[in-house]
Amino acid sequence: MNYLQSLFIILWTIWNHRNQVVHEGISPNPMKVILTVQTLSCKYSNAFSNQQNSNLPSSRPEQPTQSAAGPWQLIIKVAGFRNKKKNRRAYVYEAVNTQGDCMFFGVNNSLARTAPGVLLEAMVKACLIAENHVLHHVLFLSDCRGFVKVFNSRRASDGQDNVRLADINFLVLNGFLLRITSSPITQAEALIKWKNSLSPSSSLNSWYPTNLNNLCNWTAIVCHTTGTVSAIKLSDANLSGSLTQFDFTSFYNLTHLDLNNNTLGGSIPPAIGNLRMLTYLDLGNNQFEGNIPTEIAQLTELQYLSLYNNSLNGTIPYQLSNLQKVWYLDLGANYLVCLDWSNFSGMPFLTHLNLMLNELTSEFPEFITSCQNLTYLDLSQNYLTGPIPELAYTNLGKLTHFNLTNNLFEGPLSSNISKLSKLIELRLGNNNFFGPIPGEMDLMSNLQILELYNNSFQGMIPSSIGQLRELQSLDLQKNYSY
Structure with missing residues (x-):
């Protein structure tokens, strides 16, 4: 050498x-x-x-940030x-x-x-x-x-x-x-191959072999100035099939992939990790099953990731928390589990996190308290236990929507909850909280929805709730308060 x-x-x-x-x-x-x-x-x-x-990512020379x-x-x-x-x-x-x-x-x-x-x-x-x-x-x-x-x-x-x-x-x-x-021709041929593996759909009528040179005018295709594909936008396109025949290696410069609300199934191929320039990925409202491939963590430019409402199972890969540019993460309505959150790291740009309706156990995920830009957090309809950590009150002051409904959370509700002063919706119903309802509720002056039903709260209902001028819905039923 x-x-x-x-x-x-x-x-x-x-x-x-x-x-x-x-x-x-x-x-x-x-x-x-x-x-x-x-x-x-x-x-x-x-x-x-x-x-x-x-083979080691750190050994590769770093290149300047480039769209x-x-x-x-x-x-x-x-x-x-x-x-x-x-x-x-x-x-x-x-x-x-x-x-x-x-x-x-x-x-x-x-x-x-x-x-x-x-x-x-x-x-x-x-x-x-x-x-x-x-x-x-x-x-x-x-x-x-x-x-x-x-x-x-x-x-x-x-x-x-x-x-x-x-x-x-x-x-x-x-x-x-x-x-x-x-090249555009290669990409067009790859899209035709994938189309042929799907059930017929009128949304793809412009995708046909004699139209290869007109790729940028195909339905749902957006091109770069180079003539190569930058975005595939096929939400609500009545697609049925899988991603097995999708050639991810032909779309290295793809930045946007939206397949939301179709009936695509099968597993998510590990080859999806080849879409290194992807910033937007929405596979929500489909029928994907199996594990979330850890290769998604290779999509380091990703900012928006939704796998909502599929049939995904297995453990949530901790590597997803390495996607440090993500601001929107939705893994809700699947069958995902996670017994240990200790390997997850904070995500500094994350503002929207939805993990609802899964099979999550253990206590409040610790890494969330390091996501200090969160405005929307939904952990409802899981099996999470233990108290809400104090760091959640001190670090998540930007929250506007906080939903822990239908879990196994317990313990008294800290008076520090009033530090979440920007909350619009607070939903803690159907848990095992006990003790008095904090008297400082009036400090959350933007509250429109407050749900504390079906817990074990005791004592008098604080008069401060009556000071919530924006409140539209209040549910305190099935407690021991008066």
């Missing part, structure tokens, strides 16, 4: 200084060339080390060819700017042994030319699914291809922002 590293560094240096000679008429200083080689040796060794440990739509400076189409008779491979690439003007193109033979390797070689070659134009934000389009998969996973079965991936890591370390997605 050291020989290949050294060879790459020397060729890179020669290329850069050749450009000075050809384009600028500058004769390179020999000492500067030597220093460049030494500098590149350090950087390239780091890139190659990253590639060797690419899937750009802004890209170049869009480069790459394709590979193989002459079976002569056992030769070649590649071609064409680079256009965002206005569609051709910036450069090229055709070269390749020594790569695999189709993805040929295109990785083309990618490096095209990036070297882009460097001459001082263009570093590049989106690649390809029809080769293997190439897309190898690049996005940063892993290859062929040793030479892993070296080429190290070259790409080197480019990233030196300021390149690189993304790759399937």
Whole structure:
């Protein structure tokens, strides 16, 4: 491997200084060339080390935050060819700017042994030319699914291809922002394949093979300026089938997937983790079953996640709490369990959390008290026990909707509940709370709904409840208060 590293560094240096000679008429200083080689040796060794440990997320070079739509400076189409008779491979690439003007193109033979390797070689070659134009934000389009998969996973079965991936890591370390997605034609073919696996639906009438070149005008499809799919919006589309034939690897730049309120079933494929640019995922109101795949936690750009009202079971993966950009999380109305919340972490942007109507046991989930931006919390219709922790009152002061109905919560209701002064709805009915109703209820002056029914509250009903001028619904029945 050291020989290949050294060879790459020397060729890179020669290329850069050749450009000075050809384009600028500058004769390179020999000492500067030597220093460049030494500098590149350090950087390239780091890139190659990253590639060797690419199975560890932390080893991959971090890229700047970038939306899937750009802004890209170049869009480069790459394709590979193989002459079976002569056992030769070649590649071609064409680079256009965002206005569609051709910036450069090229055709070269390749020594790569695999189709993805040929295109990785083309990618490096095209990036070297882009460097001459001082263009570093590049989106690649390809029809080769293997190439897309190898690049996005940063892993290859062929040793030479892993070296080429190290070259790409080197480019990233030196300021390149690189993304790759399937071409519009490949995406259209993938959607047709999925459509054919579903029951017929009039919502997909525009999806047909003779209309592949018109992808961006298909029903429910939204495209980037690159012509690739950015959103699939198929809520209430009368779809019946599964996601088994959906080729997630062809939609790396997809940012929005909405399949709400259909009759899709089966399991949620682990391959959904390939949608790395996804910010919105709604699979609610369907018939999905089985476990929630932990691969969803790989969707680190996700902001909205709803799996509401399916038949999902098993343990809620603690990895979901690693989705630190999520503000809306709805796992309600399933058959999910969680015996241990200790591995969950706080979610700083979470404002809406719904875990209602599952089979949750144990005490109040501790991680929730670290989600200090929550405005909506629904844990109703589970089997949760114990008291409401004091941290819930002190840390969740932004709550407007708080629902613990139909659980096994117990203990006295702390007077600190008045710190939840922004509450509009407080629903604690059908639990095992006891003791007096706190007298400071009037401090929650925005309350419109107050439900404390079917508990064991005792003593006088505090007069402060009469000061709640916004109150529209009050239910205190089946207690021991008077």
